[in-house]
Amino acid sequence: MNADLGSPRELTGLQRRRALYQPELPPCLQGTRVRVEFGESTTSIDPKCADIVAQAFPQTFGQKLVHFLEPNSMASDTQAIKEHPPIRVGVLFSGRQSPGGHNVIWGIHDAMKARNPHNVLLGFVGGTEGLFAKKTMEITNDVLSSYKNQGGFDLLGRTVDQIRTKEQVNAAMSTCCDLSLDGLIIIGGVTSNSDAAQLAETFAKHNCKTKVIGVPVTLSGDLKNQFVETTVGFDTVCKVNSQLISNVCLDAVSAGKYYYFVRLMGGKASHVAFECALQSHPNMVILGEEVALSKLTLMEIINKICDGVEARAAQGKYHGVLVIPEGLIESIPEMYALMQEINNLHINNVTEDEIPSQLSPWAAALFKFLPPFIRRELVLHQESDNSAQLSQIDTEQLLAHLVEAEMKRRTKEGNYKGRKFSSVCHFFGSQARGSLPSNFDSNYAYVLGHICVQIVATGLNGYMATVTNLKDSTNKWRCAAVPLTAMMSVRRHLRGPGAVPIGRPVIHPSPIDLKAESYAVLREKASSFLLDDFYRTPGGIQFEGPGANTKPITLTIEDQDYLGDIEILQDYLNKVRTILKPGCSREILKAAISSMASVNDVLKVMSAPLNTELPLYHFN
């Protein structure tokens, strides 16, 4: 564990200014009292799994939805404090770093102190390991001062996102009992929240008074379902990555000689790559969910990319930007089967060195076909949920390598007559993960922290803090608590009536909804993205001014502004193209030049944050 965790740090001017930003609270959380309304009893997100989840979680299954509303009448603060006996709460970072995590802790702290100044908030230093070893730090306003609205998880740090084995669960329970905690708040994604559900069930079974609460914090944005609209950190990470991608796009078009292959961190699902493609308009984006649905093989993907390269070369373009999610590799059917074999060998304690010799003949043949660097990465030890370490597999390099080979083949056979294909590869992961959180993530995290305290105070166990209506302004946000078991399901082996459930109930990462309007937008524009260099420059995160309060595009896409943007720009490009034909007359050129007067406006549109007012412009 790092000895520097939690120490005050020297802040830059921008950080100091950010530390002064006071996140907004919806009206129901602004006073010291909240009206608690119990809703309907819940079941499982997948009704076919309800019995299995109920059997696995007899104590916590079927609990009611809970809404937090504005009180009907206001009580004075002194009255409120009398009503609220002091409580003790523990909090830890369990999942991977995600921008905004510190604000969850700040929100918990402020809500606790507002209810009763004698409340105590303990942070577990070093995440799960700190929890097992009872290593705590009291969270005070002083401790928090240099971490408010700041990136990283370095106030407390984290270790492995796992509280699952009997020893781990028992260690967590004895810590909570010894510290006499009323609540334990676990910050993380699908894995951490699944573990939180198991812990809540065990605590209830053993009459441990500590209530366990989960908070949806993960950059991947894959903890998404009918109750959870997005996760803390997703907005920031997409904004930072979109800026990086758009920088790469402008660099590519300036020199006109490289294809950039960009892989984005984001786990098994492709939410980050999808959102970033909508924000920055790279030439190509390949989502894992599309590949899995159409069962595209590795070589089919390579051919698709090469066809794109050829089509661009026919227009004299020898540069381009391709964006892929880190989970793409697992979505390719033959790679998935190979990775499953490797996973099973890991589960059976076969060492990394021995794995290649124990593969089935077909898997061994595929493994041998792959370049040595990918072979090494594929056999690396597993994640805490027994899956492959996606961040360590350089899929972008594999694609670039195979595309180069295929372009050489096409050249040799005389099918491709353009210039030599050259690539540059990037993996954007921690570059974005460590960013200062956007206003949206700062607010969202702080509000979730407040909701956690309401959950503990209401005596609810095995719940997740949630906020809905996020695409509206903060004063319209709806605050709730949802039983973790309501989000759990069991994977089924086959589709259809013969489907057999496999594995234990957990909260699964949600894939991209390929029927959603936002996906239709992306596909509709795909050929224009491919050929027109229709790059969009969102710029860096804006903390102040009109661009500061933009929401993730996928949350706001229904507003139509985005579709409007794209159509206006395409219309503009078409008009300029029709006017500026080679050999056109002086009059036509003059007309084109005067219509170019609106170029600045167009550029403004292209770099305007979405959902801010767009300038009006006209064509002559």
Ligand SMILES: O=P(O)(O)OC[C@H]1O[C@](O)(CO)[C@@H](O)[C@@H]1O
């Ligand atoms: O940097 P680390 O700890 O290897 O974590 C990487 C993984 O964490 C996540 O960000 C969250 O699950 C994944 O997207 C990624 O593969």
